[in-house]
Amino acid sequence: MIWQRVMTLIQERGWKYFVYKVVMKFCRQIDSFDFTTARKPLPEFVYMGVTPTNNPEIETLRLRDSDDYALELPFKGNLHVKKSAIAAIIHIYYPELSSEILRYLRHIPLTTDLYISTDTDAKKSEILQQFSHYGNGSIVVKVVANRGRDIAPMLVGFKDVFDTYDYFIHLHSKKSPHSDGGLLDWRQYLFENLLGSEAIVRSHLYLLEHHVGVVFPQHFAPLRININWGYDFTMLKQLLKRMGVALNSEQLLEFPSGSMFWGRTDAIKPLLDLELSYSDFPRESGQIDGTLAHAIERSFLYVCEIAHYKWAKVARREYYPLKKTLLPTSVEQIDTLLPRVYRPLFNRYVDGGGRLDSTLPEYSRYNTYPSSCSKPRLNLMVPTINAKEIFGGIATALRVYNALQTALGHACDYRIIVDIGKISEETKANFPRYHFATNVIDDTVAMQVVETVEHKQLHIRKDDLFLATAWWTASSALYLLEDQERFFNVSHKLLYLIQDYESHFNAWSASWIFAENTYKASERIIAILNSEELALFMSRRYDFYDTYYLPYTINAGIQKQLQSVTRKRQILFYGRPTVARNTFDIIVDALALWQKRNPITSQSWQIVSLGEQYPDTYVSHVEHLHIMGKAPLHEYATLLSESMIGISLMVSPHPSYPPLEMAYAGMKTITNSYEGKDLSQRSDTIVSLDILSVEAIAETLERLCDEIETNGFSTTEHGVSALDIDMKPFCAQQLSDSLWS
Structure with missing residues (x-):
């Protein structure tokens, strides 16, 4: 046991x-x-x-210093950027720094309108005088309440400015008086990395034009140890909750320390939409942490991702001491290098800590990264593709995937995501057109197999479509669709090959709940239901976005190898003790009972167990039984051709293949009914038991054997009928024509 x-x-x-x-x-x-x-x-x-x-x-979860990369400024190559007006939103509390700020602003090669805030009329006059010779755009200077440092003037005082411009830069007259002189070079470090030359400015703008929402300097080295939540986590959590996002303490913290950065106006729109007011910010009293302004500073990159943009860190080599983490960058390399810099903040970078991590390891969420590759791609999600581990379900999944691949042709790329099994070397030979990988860096490969057993990481393209084949792959795929929507602001459907009612495999457990949840996401699902019986069952319970069914057809390899031979007194049964729904224990005890009730006639019958290997002690009470396990296709076809009686049970709405294959080959077949499933409607050779018990199977087996002994063996071969149901049969071409519509 x-x-x-x-x-x-x-x-x-x-x-x-x-x-x-x-x-x-x-x-x-x-x-x-x-x-x-x-x-x-x-x-x-x-x-x-x-x-x-x-x-x-x-x-606070942070990147290690040795793994915290930044793109090196300035970029090499043609830094052509489109002509577009820029808003420079600047808070100047210290007007004596105006001339320094103006000197850096002159490096911007495009028209730049200045929106400057300060807190007194006297400072306003001084600022206007300092900027009187600025000639690269308009100037607005506004006196605002001394609340919220540089943050409130930008988000409240100049909120309407963002409606007019695509790009902006946020600056302020930083002195950090609380640092006792330890951060005197911080302002220069930020200005040099943001505005140090025209080439540096063009590098920032080039990133903004390539779907990066916020670009900011790598953290000032003396400050790195202070990059943390501080007293701001709770306030930041409440802020993001208003944007519909839940923050937790295991998420990576990253932000533009010093709150100076280049940005796209769309990238901070969720923050602007909160309609903050000056009264939301506390009066200035020299606070160094724990205010709404500090929380907002830590929110910028979360907001950027909520708005469907990436972010990037940059630095000049002469100003940053951790040289090995600076990536020399040309415009041609940006798509390749950016994944080393941008780490999506909503990924899960911490292992362990949850019971589900150990009790349901297959229930997992991938860490994802937005791919810059624009070509559509079809993704098959399966537990394994190793030949020795493939049973009917995975074989069907591969058949559906290959049919869609044939219909789609070269219009898209293809990826197989293996989430449980290790891929064997033998398997790789069976997929000669595919590139195999465990941790994908190059996402432009046209056909690849990704093994994710140890590395739960995936690139996602804007037009990735996922074909899930089991409840846990569907659960993972629904999370992938969430990430895809966050990255690209698109909402694709999930192709879900539903091969059985998997909720009931797991008897009122967490697995039951999670399987059920995948069906309840019905508005996102294009269901492909694996049989007419299953299609009728599922359509009564769930209203999927669209539904197809797979009509039963005999496996072409089996059909080709069936033979007209003299039948043996041989009983073939589908024996899988590890799969509860196949009721192995009921079958073997029924065989034993039949033998006890028929001790003489049963001696002339051989019994063969197919499906999987198991210890012979499981069936020590059954005579004349041979455990064959998973048979090669040609041997299976031979057994179907020469056996007289078959037993294959399936306590679920899906009929499963073995009883239909047995009936197709002409065998007298015992199976069971289930909530509307009655396989006897498909063939006269099938007996479908409404009450499934050891006694019922033994009695039916005895009756069939007696009929054969009395009348001889006769049957109508190849007699499995299709069921006529009011639903669309699966057609790869028809489905492929609408996948990206």
Whole structure:
């Protein structure tokens, strides 16, 4: 019994999960050891610990210094940018810095209108005098309340300005008086990296023209240790909640420290839409943290992603000491280098800590990255493609995928995402046109297989379509669609090959809930239902966006190899002890009962078990039984041709293939009904039991054997009928014509 449970666990969840369960059982005996709650950042990341003054409330997830890359300024190559007016939104609290700011602004090669805020009329007069010779655009100077530092004047005082411009730069007269002189060079560092030369400005604008929403200088080196949540997490969480986004403390923190940056106006629109007012900001009292302005400073990149844009960090080599993390950049390399700089903030960069990570390892969410490749792509999501691990469900998935690939042709690329099994070398030979990878850097490959067992990372294109083939792949795919919508502001449907009512595989459990949730996302799903019976069952329960069904057809390889031979007194049954819905225990006990009731006639009958290997102790009480396991196709066809009786049960609305294949080959076949499923409607050779029990199967088997002994074996071969249902049969060409419409 223990061996059966071990084999079941390994076959359903894999060796890694089995080893994990053994280790966990051992660890539970040791009170001082419990790693179910351990949080482990991915290798490039680290937690900045809590300190009394620097990071007083919660830990902060950050990139390690050695993995925190920036694009090196200025970029090489043709930095041509379109002619477009720019808004420079500048808060000048210290008017004595006006001439310095003006000197840097002269490096902008395009018309730039200045919108300057300050807090007194006297400062306004001084600023106007300093900028009197500015000739590259208009100037507006506004006196505002001394609230919210440089943030409130931009988002409240000049909110209407953003309606007029595509691009802007945000600056302020930074002195950092609270630093006791430790950050005196910070302002120069920011100005040099934002406006240090015309080539630097053009580099920023080039990024903004290529779907980057915010560009900001890499963190000032002396400040790196202070990049944390501070006292601002709760306020930031509330701010993002108003934008419809939930923040948690395990998300990566990244922001333009110093709050100076280049941006697209669309990239901060969710923040502008909050309609903040000056009264939302506290009066100025020298605060160094814990205000709405500090929370907004930490929000800019989250807002940028909410608005469907990427962000980028840049730096000049002469001003940044961590030289190895600066990526020399040409315009031709930006698409290749940007993934090393931009880390989507809503990804999950921490492993462990949740029960589902251990109890349902297949239920996982990918870390995703927006691809710059514009070619449409069809993605098949399957547990494995190894030949020895492929049963009917995966074989059907590959058949549907290949049919769509034939219909789509060279109009799109193709990717197979393997989420559980390790891909064998033998398998690679079966997919000669595909490039195999575990961690994809180049997303322009036309045909690839990505193994994601250890690296849950995927690039997503704007026109990626996903074909899910099991509930957990559908669950992952729905998350991928969310990420795709956040990256590109598109809303594609999910192709969902529903091969059975998977909720009931998992008996009122978390798996049951998650499987059910995938069906309930019906408005996003184009369902491809794997049989007429299943299509009728699912359509009564769920209102999918669109629905197709796969009419049953005999496997072409089986059909070709069926033979007209003399039948043997042989019973073929589908025996898979690891799959509960195939009711292995009921079948073998029914066979044993039939033999006990017919001790003489049963001696002339052989029994063959197909499906999977298992210990012979499972069937030690059944005589004349041979365990064949998963048979090659030609051997399976031979067994179908020469056997007289078949038994294949499926406690679900899907008929499964074996009973229909047995009936097609002319065998007398015993199966079961299920909520409207009655396979006897398809063939006179099928007996569909309404009440499934050991006794019912034994009695039916006895009756069929008696009929054969009395009347001889006779049957109508190749007699499985189609069911006429009011639904669209799957047609790859018809479906492919509408996929991206």
